[in-house]
Amino acid sequence: MNRCAKCGxxxxxxxxxxxxxxxPHAARGKIHLLERMASSSGSKHFADIFSxxxxxxxxxxxxxxxxxxxxxxLKARQQIPRSSDEHSFLKFVVRKTFSQPGLLTGLTKVGKVADQALENILPADSGLRLRLDFFRQDRQELATREKYIDIASRTERQAGGISFFAGCYTNYLQPQIGIAIENLLAIAGEGLPHVPTTQACCGLAVQSGGGIIEAKELAQKNIKAFEGSGQILTSCASCYGHLRKYPDLFNDDWEWREKAEAFAARVCEFSTYFAQSSAIMDTLQNLHVGQNGQSVFYHDPCHLRFETAITAAPRHLFSRLGGITLVELPGGPQCCGMGGLFHLAHQNLSQRIRNGLINSLRPFSPTTIVTTCSGCLLQLRQGSSSQGLNAEVKHLAVFFAELLK
Ligand code: SF4
Ligand code: SF4
Structure with a gap:
């Protein structure tokens, strides 16, 4: 570990x-703790700090x-004994659920298990109970929704060209994101992407909860599903960030590390891909939208902003559009507070961070918020409606595919 200089x-x-x-909530505090005690002997307080x-x-x-x-x-979370972690029931449930092929089908189970656990653990007015309403709401919608992978499998597709990693959000909650990607690919002059039916959750959530074994299994499943050549496009920033880090999961297994490296080298973030397409950029150039003074805010997901510095490509797509104002916050991009499991373990903190972003946006009254991360989409959707901003929240691919219809 590099030594912390305590500079702040x-x-x-x-x-x-x-x-x-x-x-203890800053990196400096966490590193200080790690330098002085082993996570395996951590108390509940220790586990809480690292969650x-x-x-x-x-x-x-x-x-x-x-x-x-x-x-x-992440390393500390893997080592924290479950008995010392007050959120362990959630982590346990999420680990088990996310390692199954049907993530959100599994979330129905999370809802049931969490309901039972909540009865015993949380007071009726706990924010965590309210946050888990997400599962309840989506449980009903999920029952009637067709999965993107099932929709895609009805059309003949060739392996060897571009493939598409859908991720759980597109596959189970918003199949229209996958359709939007297909429509944009058609404008870019490509055929339908290959969508392997055996692809699984990327594994980020389960790894964030300390489930390294399950995260490796999911990675192996995806590496096998996408065996071959050609770019693997993904529309979710979190999935993208995690897929390209698959080699790190196999530092002790050189055979799988090599496969993971080959896989990661093929993964491509979709806005970067489309911003390089002259057909897409030319088509956008000829559009004039938003006669009614439409203002759009593009939210940078942390997984693109910090890990991969992909901030220019989405803005490049907007730069060709006439008639809309792209809102930029004076202090620069802000986190939405979702953070994978963070919003489950620390609902109040998550909402305070989210509301900070919503309040910064208020003076600009954006009509639409667009982003490319499934977690940010959920968080901003809730924030925009609950805080009275009432901006429509859309995935970037859906926003552009609708314009280019
Ligand atoms: S972890 Fe924080 S306090 Fe430590 S060296 Fe890095 S920036 Fe400075
Ligand atoms: S919340 Fe972000 S900035 Fe803060 S310690 Fe965690 S990774 Fe670092």
Whole structure:
């Protein structure tokens, strides 16, 4: 581990520290704890501190010594004994659920198991109960919705060209994102993407909860599903960030590491891909939209902003559109507070971070918020309606595919 110089640069960028002001919530505090005690002997308090991280990567980018706090947090979570972690029931349920092929089918089970656990553990007015309503709402919708992979499998597709990694959100909740990607590919002059039916959840959520074994199994499943050549396009920033880190999962297994490296090298973030397509850019150039003064806010997901510095490509797509104002926050992009499991374990903190972003947007009254991360979409959808901003929240691919219809 690189030595922390205690300079405090990370405290100026950590979204959690900025709302709590508590030292253990910043990277510096967490690294200090790790330097002094083994996570395997951690108390509930210790486990709570290490669950209070969004894994956003802002601290790593700001750190002059390149201390990789998100990596250390993940490692600590894997070592925390379940008995010492007050959120272990959620982590246990999520680990089990996310390692199954049908993530959100599994979330129905999460809802039931969590309901039972909640009866015994949480008071009726706990924010965590309210947050888990997500599962209940979507349970009903899921029962009638056709999965994107099933829709895709009805059309003949060739392996060898571009493939599409759908991710759970597109597959189970918003198949229209997959359809939008297909429509954009058609404008770019490509055929239908190959969509392997055996692809699984990327594994980010289960790894964030400390489930390294399940995360490896999911990675192996996806590597096998996408065997072959050609780019693997993905429309979710979190999936993208995680898929390209598959080699890190296999540092002790060189055979799988090699396969993971070949897989990761083929993974491509969709806005980067389309921003390089002259057919897409030319088509956008000829469009004039938003006669009614439409203003659009593009939210940078942390997995693109810090880990891969993909911030220009989505804006490049907007740069060709006439008639809309692209809102930029004066202080720069802000985290939405979702952070995978963070929003389940720390609902209040998650909402405070999210509301900070919504309040920063208020003076600009955006008509639409677009982003490319499944977690951010859920968080912003809730934030926009519950905080009265009432902006429509859309995936970037859906936004552009609708314009180009
Ligand atoms: S920015 Fe890096 S070196 Fe400075 S206090 Fe934070 S973790 Fe330590
Ligand atoms: S990863 Fe993000 S939330 Fe976690 S300590 Fe670093 S800046 Fe804070």
């Amino acid at each position: 640069a990370c405290t100026t960028v950590c979204p959690v520290y900025q709302v709590t002001g508590k030292e 209070s991280c969004l894994l956003c990567g802002a601290c790593l980018q700001a750190c002059p010594r390149q201390v990789d706090t998100p990596k250390q947090v």
